[in-house]
Amino acid sequence: MSHIRTIIKLEDPDLRVSKDALMAVNTAAETFVEQFVQEAYTCCAEDRKKCLSYDHLDFVPERVKAEDALRERSAAGKGG
Amino acid sequence: MEDESHNNTLPNGFNTGSPESPFLKTSTTTTQHNKEQDRFLPIANVGRIMKKVIPPNGKISKDAKETVQECVSEFISFVTGEASDKCQREKRKTINGDDVIWAITTLGFEDYVEPLKTYLQKYKEIEGEKLSIPKQMRSEQRLQQHHNNYHDQNNQPFNGAYASSNLISQPPYVPTDQKFSLTFSPNSIQSQLRQQDQIDSVGHWYE
Numbered sequence: 001m002s003h004i005r006t007i008i009k010l011e012d013p014d015l016r017v018s019k020d021a022l023m024a025v026n027t028a029a030e031t032f033v034e035q036f037v038q039e040a041y042t043c044c045a046e047d048r049k050k051c052l053s054y055d056h057l058d059f060v061p062e063r064v065k066a067e068d069a070l071r072e073r074s075a076a077g078k079g080g
Numbered sequence: 081m082e083d084e085s086h087n088n089t090l091p092n093g094f095n096t097g098s099p100e101s102p103f104l105k106t107s108t109t110t111t112q113h114n115k116e117q118d119r120f121l122p123i124a125n126v127g128r129i130m131k132k133v134i135p136p137n138g139k140i141s142k143d144a145k146e147t148v149q150e151c152v153s154e155f156i157s158f159v160t161g162e163a164s165d166k167c168q169r170e171k172r173k174t175i176n177g178d179d180v181i182w183a184i185t186t187l188g189f190e191d192y193v194e195p196l197k198t199y200l201q202k203y204k205e206i207e208g209e210k211l212s213i214p215k216q217m218r219s220e221q222r223l224q225q226h227h228n229n230y231h232d233q234n235n236q237p238f239n240g241a242y243a244s245s246n247l248i249s250q251p252p253y254v255p256t257d258q259k260f261s262l263t264f265s266p267n268s269i270q271s272q273l274r275q276q277d278q279i280d281s282v283g284h285w286y287e
Binding site: 045 | 120121122126130131132133134138139140141143144147148151152153155156157158159161162163164167173174175176177179180184187189191192195196198199200203204207284
């Protein structure tokens with residue numbers, strides 16, 4: 001929990017985070033990892049490999065700023 | 081005044097901490113490494129969660145763990161950044177659980193919302209119970225419970241194999257196929273024992 005607080009504080013040091021928000025972020029992060037690894041392991045199984053390596057995480061997008069990604073998302077939503 | 085070249089070396093050859101000191105160099109690199117690691121969740125924890133969802137015979141490479149570790153940190157920043165923006169718009173200074181759920185929904189992680197809501201609800205219930213009972217009362221209750229448990233353990237009757245009740249209730253052993261004759265009968269010993277039981281131990285010594 002303290003690590004999550006540290007990561008959040010690195011983004012905005014003045015930001016205050018309640019206990020239940022930390023709990024929510026913690027649970028969401030865990031769910032994210034589980035789902036992410038499950039999808040990656042599917043690629044791994046298709047490749048007939050037992051070891052999950054970086055190559056199986058090829059659906060990880062390239063680094064994009066959060067605001068850019070959101071802008072693209074909202075633009076796509078309006079266009080559709 | 082002449083220019084003197086001050087060297088920070090002691091007579092025994094040790095350096096007194098000039099900028100070129102190797103000790104200083106290592107400490108700065110360590111600090112940088114620690115700051116780098118602060119950006120991420122511990123790799124052991126990430127690895128543990130990853131292992132949970134793959135088969136027992138499956139393996140995970142170090143670079144995969146590191147990538148996921150980085151992704152999780154990005155995810156946390158992404159979600160909290162969105163929640164933070166919402167708080168700023170609403171002129172609030174503290175992010176709460178509902179803001180996080182809203183951010184997760186907005187960012188397209190709708191699958192996470194239901195389990196998260198359930199989890200948060202349970203967490204709030206537990207926290208509510210803690211708040212409803214003052215800390216002192218809770219500690220007193222804990223002490224009382226511990227005290228009761230201790231007494232329950234001590235007051236339990238002893239039902240071992242060698243309990244006196246078990247020994248007395250058993251019938252006397254009378255062998256049927258004896259090859260030799262006894263100089264005394266088993267019944268006489270029993271009667272002697274019963275008489276001795278009736279004597280008060282203190283009275284017995286004072287007689």
